[in-house]
Amino acid sequence: MSAVCRSRILGVRGQPDGVEDLAMAGNAGIEFDAIVVGSGISGGWAAKELTERGLKVLLLERGPNMIHGKDYVGEGKAPWEMPYRGRMNEELVSSDYYVQQDCYAFNDFTKQFFVNDRRHAYETPEDKPFTWIRGYQLGGRSLLWHRQTYRWSDLDFRANKLDGHGVDWPIRYKDLAPWYDHVEIFAGISGSLEGLPQLPDGKFLPPMEMNCVEKEIKQKIEKKFPTRKMIIGRCAHLTEPTAEHLALGRGRCMSREECQRGCSFGAFFSSLSATLPAARLTGNLTIATDAIVHSVVYDAANKRATGVRVIDANTRETREYRSRVVFLCASTLGSAQIMLNSTSEYFPTGIANSSGTLGRYLMDHCMLAGAECEYPGHEDEYYSGRRPNGIYVPRFRNVTEKDDRFLRGFGYQGSAYRPSWRRGNQTAGIGVDLKSRLRKPGPWRFRISGFGEMLPDKRNYVWLDEKKRDEWGIPILNIDCKYRGNEDAMRVAMAEDAEEMMVAIGLANVEKFNHDVPPGLAIHEMGTARMGRDPRTSVLNEFNQAHDVPNLFVTDGASMTSTACQNPSLTYMALTARASATAVEMLREGKI
Amino acid sequence: MTLSSNLLTRRKAIQGAVALVGGTVAAAQLGSLVSSVSAMDDNSLPQFFSQRQFSLLEQIVDLVIPETDTPGAKTAGVHRFIDLMMAEWASPETQVRYVEGLQEIDARAGGSFSAISPNRQLDLLATLDAEAYADDAGDIFFKDLKTFILFGYYSSEEGAAIELKFDRLPGAYVGCVPFEDIGRSWST
Numbered sequence: 001m002s003a004v005c006r007s008r009i010l011g012v013r014g015q016p017d018g019v020e021d022l023a024m025a026g027n028a029g030i031e032f033d034a035i036v037v038g039s040g041i042s043g044g045w046a047a048k049e050l051t052e053r054g055l056k057v058l059l060l061e062r063g064p065n066m067i068h069g070k071d072y073v074g075e076g077k078a079p080w081e082m083p084y085r086g087r088m089n090e091e092l093v094s095s096d097y098y099v100q101q102d103c104y105a106f107n108d109f110t111k112q113f114f115v116n117d118r119r120h121a122y123e124t125p126e127d128k129p130f131t132w133i134r135g136y137q138l139g140g141r142s143l144l145w146h147r148q149t150y151r152w153s154d155l156d157f158r159a160n161k162l163d164g165h166g167v168d169w170p171i172r173y174k175d176l177a178p179w180y181d182h183v184e185i186f187a188g189i190s191g192s193l194e195g196l197p198q199l200p201d202g203k204f205l206p207p208m209e210m211n212c213v214e215k216e217i218k219q220k221i222e223k224k225f226p227t228r229k230m231i232i233g234r235c236a237h238l239t240e241p242t243a244e245h246l247a248l249g250r251g252r253c254m255s256r257e258e259c260q261r262g263c264s265f266g267a268f269f270s271s272l273s274a275t276l277p278a279a280r281l282t283g284n285l286t287i288a289t290d291a292i293v294h295s296v297v298y299d300a301a302n303k304r305a306t307g308v309r310v311i312d313a314n315t316r317e318t319r320e321y322r323s324r325v326v327f328l329c330a331s332t333l334g335s336a337q338i339m340l341n342s343t344s345e346y347f348p349t350g351i352a353n354s355s356g357t358l359g360r361y362l363m364d365h366c367m368l369a370g371a372e373c374e375y376p377g378h379e380d381e382y383y384s385g386r387r388p389n390g391i392y393v394p395r396f397r398n399v400t401e402k403d404d405r406f407l408r409g410f411g412y413q414g415s416a417y418r419p420s421w422r423r424g425n426q427t428a429g430i431g432v433d434l435k436s437r438l439r440k441p442g443p444w445r446f447r448i449s450g451f452g453e454m455l456p457d458k459r460n461y462v463w464l465d466e467k468k469r470d471e472w473g474i475p476i477l478n479i480d481c482k483y484r485g486n487e488d489a490m491r492v493a494m495a496e497d498a499e500e501m502m503v504a505i506g507l508a509n510v511e512k513f514n515h516d517v518p519p520g521l522a523i524h525e526m527g528t529a530r531m532g533r534d535p536r537t538s539v540l541n542e543f544n545q546a547h548d549v550p551n552l553f554v555t556d557g558a559s560m561t562s563t564a565c566q567n568p569s570l571t572y573m574a575l576t577a578r579a580s581a582t583a584v585e586m587l588r589e590g591k592i
Numbered sequence: 593m594t595l596s597s598n599l600l601t602r603r604k605a606i607q608g609a610v611a612l613v614g615g616t617v618a619a620a621q622l623g624s625l626v627s628s629v630s631a632m633d634d635n636s637l638p639q640f641f642s643q644r645q646f647s648l649l650e651q652i653v654d655l656v657i658p659e660t661d662t663p664g665a666k667t668a669g670v671h672r673f674i675d676l677m678m679a680e681w682a683s684p685e686t687q688v689r690y691v692e693g694l695q696e697i698d699a700r701a702g703g704s705f706s707a708i709s710p711n712r713q714l715d716l717l718a719t720l721d722a723e724a725y726a727d728d729a730g731d732i733f734f735k736d737l738k739t740f741i742l743f744g745y746y747s748s749e750e751g752a753a754i755e756l757k758f759d760r761l762p763g764a765y766v767g768c769v770p771f772e773d774i775g776r777s778w779s780t
Contacts, residue, residue: 078753
């Protein structure tokens with residue numbers, strides 16, 4: 001059997017010895033209970049929740065297999081143990097990674113988790129660049145994420161209804177709250193209890209520590225601005241693993257801050273460290289890697305999805321897999337591409353698109369505006385270990401402090417730190433003086449940078465170009481999206497408010513910044529198959545179920561109706577777990 | 593070198609961590625941790641630069657980060673590292689910039705940097721440095737070169753773990769520590 005070149009079906013324990021010929025599964029006509037497309041944060045959760053509820057699940061991943069630990073080839077390496085000390089060949093970057101190189105986490109330690117841009121092209125209008133950062137492998141971008149995890153609140157779920165931008169979310173915080181509890185306990189989220197209505201508390205592991213300067217700045221800001229808070233970041237790291245975490249082979253965070261190289265301690269949450277191991281334990285999971293989903297197959301007579309059409313990434317053979325329910329968790333733009341490509345006589349513009357909103361209302365957070373400055377004093381204080389987390393200033397604009405310059409709001413992420421030897425690049429000096437100066441860390445600095453909500457806008461959309469196809473014959477995605485007036489105004493405010501806060505607590509030489517970067521770079525892309533109450537104006541209902549196709553669920557970022565200003569992954573987890581439970585119930589009751 | 597005693601302490605800490613997560617997960621990590629001394633062949637010929645430019649580069653790195661109570665950039669092989677990077681990492685544009693940039697430094701020394709006295713060599717580099725970091729400075733080669741030397745040095749084992757502090761597996765984050773307990777900047 002020429003299994004090596006073919007898509008690989010991994011057995012229930014997911015080990016490569018379970019490799020089978022993809023053709024066999026296809027031809028045998030096995031009907032799975034559920035197909036989950038994508039193995040990132042959302043797909044991992046769908047696999048876990050569906051298998052634990054007794055469903056036989058086929059998880060499809062378009063990229064290659066990754067084995068937790070073994071395939072983290074950059075993990076634990078010192079710079080001098082890498083051929084180019086972590087840098088990547090300049091010409092290779094320009095030819096193959098010209099988009100991915102813009103991601104802060106892209107380097108020679110991590111490059112194996114990023115796509116090759118040349119092989120995975122997309123297009124944008126000349127004047128509207130969009131940065132699409134991707135990881136095609138088992139685990140997807142759950143290996144690359146920044147792990148900041150914040151609940152959304154009713155401030156967010158009511159936002160569209162309140163100001164009329166976008167349609168109303170079909171859910172409220174109370175619908176999601178128990179599911180936030182559920183996913184937080186399993187994933188392991190560290191954080192502090194703050195009692196803030198706009199940033200609900202959760203089921204937290206112990207918070208990480210602020211450094212001395214951050215503690216002092218927190219006091220000063222909260223005294224000067226009684227309705228603002230500065231808290232330690234909430235993040236998906238095990239500060240104190242529970243018995244459940246340990247049983248899955250996960251351990252405590254070692255404070256290396258090299259997370260995107262892979263963490264064999266399983267200390268941060270990923271599909272490979274957490275959800276897939278749990279799903280495998282049920283004996284109900286089959287994984288096929290190197291399996292690119294071309295489209296969802298639709299049976300118009302029965303008004304159901306019957307499975308998916310798959311192209312083998314290596315041989316380019318096509319197969320069909322059948323299932324009673326399909327979960328799309330292929331990432332916002334990945335799911336949009338599959339749905340737009342799932343055309344039929346009944347759905348000529350893409351499956352479940354009777355509303356015409358499929359592909360539209362693409363959003364990302366706006367960011368990279370804020371301020372930084374030196375923080376005098378504390379020269380006899382330092383820190384040890386590398387905290388994979390920072391501080392967070394929860395949203396205050398249009399919550400406790402009205403701001404008429406823009407709608408909605410932003411939060412800040414940042415830290416206080418002492419610059420390393422790299423500051424030597426910025427200042428004159430050579431010889432003994434330079435060396436002895438850089439032996440000590442620089443004076444403390446404090447920096448905060450905003451993440452702001454982007455309004456849903458019909459003009460921000462994606463479409464497929466039938467004339468241009470990738471090497472697997474799939475029409476390539478065109479992304480037509482830009483930040484508009486509200487985001488521009490918000491970014492100005494992010495910089496000004498940050499500057500004002502620093503000046504107000506007595507800091508001098510504050511430098512505000514506002515970098516004009518394309519959408520996509522926040523890597524919080526959302527929308528294109530939004531949830532809503534009305535089938536005429538939205539693709540999905542309150543359970544992430546397609547209005548038009550009752551056994552089709554989309555639970556990744558594509559389903560988002562608005563962006564809030566908090567990092568979205570935790571909400572994808574909660575929505576996915578909730579949709580999975582609902583789907584299983586509906587299957588049992590014979591509703592779908 | 594104090595590295596070995598640090599490594600022993602670290603090894604214990606890691607073994608504890610490995611036991612905590614059930615044994616096998618981080619065993620590979622442990623292996624890479626205890627065999628981490630980089631080998632360098634002192635007599636290796638340049639792969640990219642001419643012998644003349646290679647010698648020039650060696651002199652420059654030695655002046656920018658000299659040997660003190662810790663190894664300098666020459667001992668850390670930063671000139672060899674830059675030569676390797678030019679041979680295997682750099683784009684043609686970068687390669688040209690470095691060849692021409694080093695020629696220019698020779699020219700500024702009146703034809704041969706090696707031929708002038710060590711004091712004049714240091715003065716010349718100080719002048720180039722001042723020019724590179726002046727307020728109205730444009731795109732000046734010496735700034736690139738110095739940045740590359742700092743990168744090469746502080747990412748070497750000598751620069752990262754002997755001159756500065758390097759901790760492969762901290763085990764925990766402690767937010768407020770007296771500076772004197774650490775004594776030097778973290779290299780990471």
